[in-house]
Amino acid sequence: MWLQLVPGIVSCIIFTCTPESPKYYLSVGKPDKAYAVLEKCCRSSKGKDVTLKSLGIDSLRPPETYALETTKTGCARVWEETKPIFTPPILKPMMLITVTLFLLFATGFGLTVWIPRALKWGNDIHKELILCDMIDEAHAKNITFTESPCHLSMRTLHASIYLGACAILFSVLITVLFVWTHRKIILLLMASLSVAGGLMLNFVKIHELVIVGCVFLTVPALSSIRLALSVLIDAIPTHLRSKAVSLATMFGRVGVLVASMYVGYTLSWNCFVTFNMFVVFMTGVILLVSLLPFDGRTGSRTAL
Template sequence: MAVITYMGEFTKIKLRPMVLNFLCYSIGISMLYVPASALVILPQNIHLKISGDYAISGWRVLSMTNLLPGILSVLILLPMPESPKYYLSVQKTQEALDVLEMCCRYNKGKNVTLKSLGIESVTQSNLRRDSLLPDKNFFRRVWNDTKPLLQGNNARYMLLVIGIMFFMFATGAVLTVWMPRVIKMTEESEESMILCDVLKASGARNTSTVISKCHLATSNLLACIYHGGACLAGFMLISVLLICLNRKPILVGFSVLSTLSGFMLNLVIRDELVIAAFVLLVVPTLCSMRLTLTVIIDVVATHLRSKAVALAMMFGRFGVLVGSIFVGYTLNCCCLVTFNVYVAGMAITILLIFFLPEN
């Protein structure tokens, strides 16, 4: 999440939503990369004995494959400079000037300097003027750094974004886990019925069936690939929409689509429509999360941005916890209640989005 705020501070305000959404393409690509890697590696039945019971299996090779992007990201981030806006926010003017000098040479050529462009100093509005030494007590320091986010306009926007992130995570991240199973169960269903009836019929069929815990069918992996492709397409659609719209109507539109799709799960019975409704309930929320965070990045002061994004994400993850427990306890006994509560949650999200700033 810190990458979003970092990139935002190198980006022109007008272009920030589009650039940060473009950054999110990597999420869709990763959602394709992981199941595609599994689809290639797992069928190879790799088993290289090392010592005793320890062997390099396909699962271990897959884990190492999934580590590669993280290792590469560390190598890419190491030579990158700190944000000049952050340096200015902590009164490190010379360091900010040095970074801008580097950016100037990178963009304009090695022979161009800030001085040759008539720039000898740099500042930004609304800088912190406090010169107090940081508090040595860790917990008091954390509270003092967080307190400004809960005051004035910051508190209003933080509460709005926290609420939106809670419901989006509870919907997108929790129900995503069910997508491969929903696709598989609808394919196995012998007759057309609404999703809750499909789940009930599938549960009745599988009560006496014992499946290996390590069993991962090709259809499950293909479902994950389709899901990743849908998310990538969603991010691309947002990029196109941002050309002519600002982010607020896009967030409203995606949330309305998710709400209506969730409601349609009460009605549609054709297998293709059940899958489409489930996908359109989940994917728009996943694609809207980062766009929502750009609101916080724009309205909160530079030195508070990373904290604000981290706090919003923390409550989003809390939404995953609550949503997972809710689905676990209600899906078998009252399936229709489960999905309609999610519909109600997305309806609340639409209402919260209306209170976000226009620009």
């Protein structure tokens, strides 16, 4: 169990040693620090004898950027630095992506943790029923996980393995699609697949198709989170990106807690309401993504 702390500890060490980007320093009016970081990168990549001056770069000139001038400290200063996120024209993409992330996290993480248990209940029934009927019958027969967490069989882990493998495949698919089309189209496609998967669970009875429906409901949402964050990063000025991404991700993680508790309280009460609510969530994602602004980086109205 303690081994799970190792990646986090290693990440903290790496982040501590990683310098801030020169672009950020320029955006907040600190060209000297930007020059120092760029000088260090130059020496690391081209050798210790190579300097920016030897390449003809004597200084860095910051562009016209937002500069915060305040005497406030502590929480008051943090609020002053964060407040521009909630002003036009940044407010619209910030709110759209934040709500989108809330729904994606809720479906991709909050529901996913319950899918293996739901499929296990259905697998113990040994009947061709739709997922909710299998869960209701499992509850009626008081079927629960009888295996010790320390002695799980491969059969019990099948659903988790399928979900993990499909998450990798969908991530690769999104990467390939990103070469050929735009982020907005990919997000709409992934959300549509989730809606289709959720609707499948209302009528498919073959166990393999039930698994497919669960995968399509949860995995596209899970795989779309980073893509949605990239849209937010491009929509927010450099000096506000870290705060915007942190806030949006925080609300996304709140979605995980809300969704997990929602499933826990409603699954035994009305399974159809439980799963179809996530269909509503992903339909909401489709509507929100369709409202995202166009990306003008190529000089044309190209969708994000």
